[in-house]
Amino acid sequence: MNTAIIKPQWSPLTIALMVLGFIAFWPLGLLVLGYILWGEKFGGSPEKAQAYWNKGKSWCSSNKGAHRNWNNRSYGMNSSGNAAFDDYRAEQLKRLEEERARLDAEIDAFHEYMANLNKAKDREEFDRFMNDRRGSRQGYNEPTQTNGDTNNNNGWGNNG
Numbered sequence: 601m602n603t604a605i606i607k608p609q610w611s612p613l614t615i616a617l618m619v620l621g622f623i624a625f626w627p628l629g630l631l632v633l634g635y636i637l638w639g640e641k642f643g644g645s646p647e648k649a650q651a652y653w654n655k656g657k658s659w660c661s662s663n664k665g666a667h668r669n670w671n672n673r674s675y676g677m678n679s680s681g682n683a684a685f686d687d688y689r690a691e692q693l694k695r696l697e698e699e700r701a702r703l704d705a706e707i708d709a710f711h712e713y714m715a716n717l718n719k720a721k722d723r724e725e726f727d728r729f730m731n732d733r734r735g736s737r738q739g740y741n742e743p744t745q746t747n748g749d750t751n752n753n754n755g756w757g758n759n760g
Contacts, residue, residue: 608639 606614614636622629679686 606635608635608637610636 606617608614614632618629618632618636620629621632680689
């Protein structure tokens, strides 16, 4: 006997509960959404829910071997059964790792070179800016004497 008050289906009531759940507390909205999407698979009984869980778990464990090497670099480093080939493969992988380390060192050296080049360029632009700014200031570099002023104050003295 299925006596659920709220059925796991898309109805105005479940949509309103989901929206209110997201407004009040977002995990509650996700919980209602999960109930709407997967509630019928559980069927409201603990036995059906456990059977569904076990089915998913067995599927994951049966497919585990097919994807075991996606996240590591060994790509199946188990033995091929041929010692000569295994030695060759180990040697080639070691060579590739050394080449990768060399290329990483070159990348680091290039980044350092570019940083130094950018610093030098920035310094040159700053110096050019400062020289232009100093040149545009009146009397900054040249001592001027106006109206018989004998004090050498580069034109920055009091006007009084």
